[in-house]
Amino acid sequence: MELSLSGNALKTFARSITCLARVGNELAIQASPSLLAFHTLNSSRSAYQSITFKPDFFDVYTVPGGAQVQSSVLLKAVCSVLRTSISSIDQLNVLLPNTDAPKMQWTLNCCNGMKKAYWITCNVEPDIQQLSLDRRKLPSNFVVRPRDLNRLLGNFQATLQEITVIATEPAVLPPDVTNEIGGKAVELRSYIDPTKDNDSSLHTQLWIDPSEEFVQYTHRGDPVDVTFGMKELKAFLSFCEACEVDIHFYFEKAGEPILMAPKFGLDDGSCSNFDATLVLASMLASQLHNGTSAEPQPAEARADGRSKGNTSEHPSDHTRIWSELTGSVARSNNGSEDRQVQREGNQHANEQREIQRIGAMHISHSGPSVDVRAGLNNRPLIERNQMGEDTGRRELNAQASQRHPSNWVDADEDDEDEGEEAELCVQSTPPCYEE
Template identity: 55%
Template sequence: ELSMSGGALRTFSRCVTCLARIGSDLVFQAYPDKLELHTLNSSRSAFASVSLTRDFFDHFHLPADAYADAAPSSTPLQCSVLLKSVLAVLRTPTSAIDRLNASLPNPQASKLEFVIHCVSGRKKTHRISCSAESDVQTLALDRNGFPSRLAIRPRDLTRLLSNFQSSLQELTVIATEPAARLPGVDDGTGGKAVELLSYIDPTKDDYDSRLHTQLWIDPAEEFLEYEHAGDPVDVTFGVKELKGIFNIL
């Protein structure tokens, strides 16, 4: 059971809108100290997660019997619903809502209940069917095993992406160790250890005529955090999903 209002409700609404740009299913995972929202796109190429601590809510209660057979720190109480159904609940303007309550009667419940208490005194009740178990519920990501980690402000990422064509569909990021640059060797990149470049399928007929953009970045100047150890690592991903995340939050 949880309840939220005011700024927390507006933030929650933006989070759900953001996740809806990635996938079609929303997984709620409740722990004693937080609520996590997850989604995964149909091609399993993009995953998004939002974590909200219990202090974020006006009221947050998890029944003690939810962990009768499992350790509370490892196994959450969870359910999966369609994102479009949650968006329909949040269609009421937040300025017209006094508070929003959400509850799952029991771990095996077939419906997740939302109750909107309007400023006008009206009350709207929505019951959303819990869908079949989603792949995202079993998705395991060992973040400690990743060789690279970076953090950047959304406005700075927007500025960097403005160097690329708006029609670009995929982007490649290459991470290297800043110390890997040989001293005294000027390769034109200086201390810039991260490279962004437009990815265009080399098998396409118009590959040579397309605009190719390459951008070297100094982590100390652009990122809040940057960690990388070992050999260079590159990853190519869809730009649409990335913009869908930071354009909302």
């Protein structure tokens, strides 16, 4: 196999290699006299991309003997060859001497007269996957310009891993909903893994009017959704934007693959000398009826009996607003309740501390021969009146412990009459002097 290319074809070829490298690690090559195909598959086998070139795409393209050539090389090595600026390359030549050759030669003829040659080790028995998905059997599809899609995706976080596309039929939307959101039948929603800690993640929903943002939109029947990876989508978006072609999306429902292909004007791409296909696996779980977070508690199940706040209804029951998915409505309605519970908890804690302080003191009714002494923190009791020290200590030792009910004020109901006549006297904690 031998090929050479230059000019705009070389730029398109370099963009193809860059896009393939962002999807997989290995480049599988299939060459026949009528077509050259590049394939790649990511390590998790959830993304597959294929780019095909017709013979008239190249300046020179030959496959001797009419046999089909199959080989594979590492995309990292090919990207190293194309690290030289494309504008400084006059021509690129690729040569595979025979089907069993262990290395493939890549030669760069630069504009300044320099010639660079690279030999890349290849695998003569590659694992080439064939696509068996017919895009014509996928019922839902839309065409969008790369510039517009890039602008829409700019509303989402750059670190977003997956995105959900929800398609509804504009004709089935209720009149009030149509007036509220302007017939926006397509929704883009950021997908957050519910098994991870998502407190710091930004959740975004974007409703789109297909007549304003899309070149073409086709969907019939019930709403459907597909959730797929953002990394491969952005790679294919950059490729189509550089090639100045629109992107055609084909999909069916959650759990089924989504297919993307360039849209070459009004034709089906038969007049173009290259074509590309990106197939991504989608999440099995639908996001229409299963939210990523717990839903808010119903009004009748709430302790305070307050109803849920008024929220606007969106295209249908199949697409729920983010406040319903995350339970933010319940949090906002229960905010005052939480603050009230917190205040009551603080007040209860203060009362408990006050009870502990009271319980730590020896409090009794005053009498003619009994002095009241404080016993905080197990400190030694020191009596100001030194003359009654022995008598007071014997009386205190005869008393029950501070946890006994008799130590509480008004604990003895039989002494109520006597307590009314007697006056409580609480002596402050005397200073402690160490001898």
